[in-house]
Amino acid sequence: MKKVKLTRREFLITSTVTGGGLMIAFSLAGCEQDRGLQVQTEAGGELPPESDEGEFRPNAWLSINSDDTVTIRVGSSEMGQGTLTGIAMLIADELDADWSKVRAEHAPADEAFTNPIIGRQHTGGSTAIRGFWPIVRKAGAVGREMLMHAAALQWDVHPDVCHTENGAVIHEACDHHNLSYGELADAASQLPIPDSVFLKEPDEFVLIGKSIPRLDTPDKVNGKAVFGIDVDLPGMLTATVARCPVKDGKMIRFDAGKALALPGVKRVEAISAGVAVIADHYWAAKQGRDALDVEWDTAANASLDSAGIEAQFKAVVDSGLIERDDGDITESLGAAAKTLEAVYSVPYQAHVCMEPMNATADVRSDSCDVYAPTQGQTSTQNTAMRITGLPREKVRVHTTFLGGGFGRRSEQDFIADAVECSKIVGQPVKVVWSREDDIMHDQYRPSTYNLLRGGIDAKGNMLAWEHRIAGPSIMARVSGSEGDGHDWSSTEGAKNIPYAIANQRVTYAMSNTPVPVGFWRSVGSSQNAYVTECFFDELAKLAGRDPVEARLELMNEHPRHAGVVRLAAKKAGWGKKLPSGHARGIAVAESFASYVAMVAEVSIDNGDVRVHRMTCAIDCGMTVNPNSIRAQMEGAIVYGLTATLKGEITIAGGQIQQRNFDDYPLLRLEECPDIDVHIVDSEQAPGGVGEPGVPPTAPAVANAVFALTGKPVRRLPIQIA
Template identity: 40%
Template sequence: MKRRTLLLSGLGASAALLVGWGYLPPRSRLGHAGSLGQVEGEIGLNGWIKIAANGDVLLAMHRSEMGQGVHTALAQLVAEELSLPLARLRLIPAGFESIYGNIAMFVGSLPLHPRQTEPGHTSLGARLGQWTVAKLARELGINATGGSSSVADAWEPLRWAAATARQQLLGAASLRWKLPLPELLLEDGLISHVSGPSAHFGELAKEAAATPPGEVRLKPKARWTQIGKPLARLDLAAKVDGSAVFGIDVRPGKDLLFAAVRHCPMLGGGLGPVPVNALLQQPGVLRVVQLGTVAGSHAAVAVLARNSWHAQRAAASLESAWQQRPAGALNTAQIESRLADSARVAAAQGHVFFSQGEADAALAQAPRKVEALYQAPYLAHATMEPMNCTACVKDGRVEVWVGTQVPGLARAVAARVAGVAEAAVTLHQTYLGGGFGRRLEADHVGQAVRVAMDTGGVPVQLLWSREEDMTHDFYRPAGAAFLQAGLDAAGKPLALRLGSAGDAISPRWMERVLPALAGPVEPPDKSASEGLFDQPYAIPQQRIAHLATHSGVPVGFWRSVGHSHNAFFIESFVDELAHAAGADPLAYRLALLDGLPRHAAVLRRAAQEAGWGQVLPKDRARGLALHESFGSIVAQVIELSSQQGKPRVHRVVCAIDCGVVLNPGIVAQQMESAVIFGLTAALYGRIDIKDGVVQQRNFPDYPLLTLAQTPLIETHLMASDLPPTGVGEPGTPPVAPALANAWFALTGERLRRLPLATTV
């Protein structure tokens, strides 16, 4: 305590201010009605809720809809508190105020172990860390849809905003009718009293805006009528009838121009002489714009034309003396070999994310030892809608139409490229034709704005071809892990020593999108070791470390991030330990889940629903995996056979504990989506780079799981009273290990390298 006092006294007034700020509660996220803008016939009640003249409720939607159902889930929170049919709630774009920032995503980036955060066992250090990061994130106010955090982040703010609006409306009715507020009834957007008076929200909105809310309480679970129900998605009709607007659908005017981009084929390379005159001779070509690097993009050429076909044809024909990157050509074969070597030394030389006891000594003294090297390749996002952005630069202002996971940061990139203030940029958010983390980037936004600066105020839509999208992605990092375990005579693990290696994503992303926060000193990136340092099993002696590499390959966030391959490493290895012990994989795991009853319950549920232990035909086998990510616990059992020597998956049984379930239909959809996504990656996914050039260019050489190959997927939801946790990503990590473990059960062949279909 004395040392701390001396340090603070040395810092003087700044330290006092910092300490004082630390003791203050986080600022309210209720906001104010002015945040939503003035529109005739609409009355704002706070920074989230407006009331239309006809009584409909308008909700400021601050998260991006990319197929995960978040618009419906968040709307259900508001509809519940206002006792309003979901059909009476309309979504309007949220602004850029800090109340819309994603706090839960940043809190989720803390490297906390589940034994520090399980309900009833949360450590003081964990609570302090979460409190501090939450306060910082509230001040930063970065609006991002990612980290499976949208519902977790909105769980309290949206319900409080709606409940506050409800009390204002009820208070206005009470004052108007001079009737006791507790006697008023609220149902289907109508406030009434048994004596006769009634009014819908629109008739009370103006008075409600001037009425203090009084005591505000959230609706108790016993009175919920919408949370927990599989209500139809709000975006369903528009996506069925074709009226939904994605970025690629934007048409801001008849004079719209189209641009296609061609990057240097070698990652990190540059442009040689560009044959501008030859390109201008191509049909329909109007202009050629050379693009420098912006927000992480590579050197490129944009070809401008009156239609997309002419622009794409001309860009594809471009021949240039492309320049190799100064540091030399990238090759995945060399990178993967170095990663394997780095993983073997990482436990001793890497950053230690978790240490317990004396793992080295326990390992040396263990009667039996098991060790294995696991590897995973680079992966592309391969979103159905390639990167695109429409922009117009005119009279000192910028207008952008784009599907993005980070509207505020995309707006900042547009402003930076155009040389204007952020307030001079208007960003129109569209639906996203897939995100998976790729649209956390803003490289294509910067490119579109740069091209639009040369069109004399005419809007331009920049569209990447599938080939450009595949070969110039920000890839899921390749990774390797070397795992060593010491077992006692009965096969129970005494020690676990694990070293992993791979590029850190967060520092590279910050350099591209948040340069003001990036620095020369890189803190350890939790996403590199997540799923390894925080694995749930009660192994007495542990040392989990990661060696951050910098391969030069552009890397970015990919669905479930580090969990996507780390789950394969750890859950496959635990299966190896069970086999070495001669134990049933289910029973072996359950014996190691002491003190984590929720994990054990999820694992038991998946096994029970899958018929674990029941006899299968001799040509089939089951494998299982358990993994926690983004606050949710998922167990999966995969049943497969061998077809022409390759895995053929027939059934996937999934159990998930994600806290309170807002919409069971959407959760099931996300589990199905995650399983298909995970199977695609586990069986086929890989990006190979030779002489700096990505070899996979389109879906024929980067295949996706087909409908005919898609197995039966069953989802089982665990009942919970805990706040909601992630849903969009947690279903992906357990797929690869459950698949590999099933293959071992069937064939006796242990696959330690992804993708599995090319390994066997």
């Protein structure tokens, strides 16, 4: 450690300037090669942002208090994936902070926290660590550099002879010189920000790569963690909203008389989403809503149903736009010794976060505060600005813990409800959705209809792969435009299969319906990996090949896919004998810059699929917190198994037919398989972790069922005839 510190300092030339503390300049002469990565800072030469007395706040991300507390503000939303801890680890490591003094909290909505992959302050697409990795490490390194120089100034020594460790600067020549970051906070806050700083080499990491316990665990075992639904403001009212059960229906009239007669009900108001009943507390609001008499115009979609939607997709599946076209699909299918055609379909899926949708707003004439479990701080600001007419700087967003997100909380419907209600009544209002509201008024994972054709030659080599997709577009829904008819989210996981099949064509026919669709944990890959990985097993069987061998043969160009397939197969004991009535299946998928393979072991018990074990291998590049990665794989498997075995949203009479956990059941603990997670050692840049475990889950299970029964599973959820 010491040697490295000294060599880093070799490039620092320091000189004192009058009035401005220490000016730090950096020489780049030669030598970047064998050092930590030198990076430019954005605010070089500027003074740090204003901070409280005695506090050191080198940038938006962190502040150090005189009591040694390090507060790290995280722009991403904590919805269970561990981002507060993960981001804090990145900053604290470069800062050389004492981890026991580190606190993490949600940042306000601020440009400083713009997600570099998404372009706004937003949590989604498994981007927090891989997007913020370079930025926040630099934020920590800047803090460390300034603290070290503050100490050097105080000791009147060259910074070369100092190093940092565990929240303190240490003078290497004499052990008694040791100043804690808290003791240096005030002095460091007077220094200018350096032009550039050095980042650690991986072998210098103290926290990164270790299973550091999550910072939010203690408050999540005693009820102290504040979720959106727990927000309480002085004078706050609570509302629920009656929404038209039929998609795109309009409110014609309502009679508030009976609702207003109930104790606790204060106001009944029309808002964009329907009719809001605003009361002293939730139960009064719910009673009021139940008593409400609303007439809806449901004519537009009264005949919409699931069968009609599937027929609509089927009718257009052959007229899709070309998304991938390698070789000659028509000729290769014609020349194939054997061909196979199959139709795969997946249903709409709901998100069902355990915390029902909610938000609290306090709209005043000159300001608006939104307290919300949101994945999108910038979007929340935009929504409040649109409704209130206030400028961005007057809208403050306070992010609470999220009781699940999965993409649902990137939507704005629950935010708009709260802002509209508070604007109407001139008081803070918390809007709380019921579970029925949540399931009936979701933006669902798209249902799709898929036609696949494959061909193999006389030796059993895969020659041709055609995948025609028809289904609704999330991007068209969120952008309000069908654009040019393409949608990356509908084809991810389909046009990037890792197999060296010379003739491949993927087409997508956008086919929108009144059922709103949205981002759902792993998005397009969640359905496309199922379709492609299951059809691959059908072709492998046609060719008489083992599913693992068949994959590996075609993955020479994709070593990271192959790596996780080999690891999962080995750890699962692929090919070894199983109890009678059990079978294994494998699947692999790349999504969000990570690679995951899974082997499922299943049996069938009274017509129900029983998943005994899931063996998971993930290559997500460099690991930040292995225990968090394991937790996300476990969670993704459970989430994916609900979609594989149970989840199905259906439509009749223009309404979503499911209401609550009785007709949209989730996997229960007794149905949860044993799960083994194996992480590939890697020095590649970090990939995503929150979503990539979902895509291979369904096809691994479906392929195991196929191996067991000989019948392919071409529709989810799996139903054994």
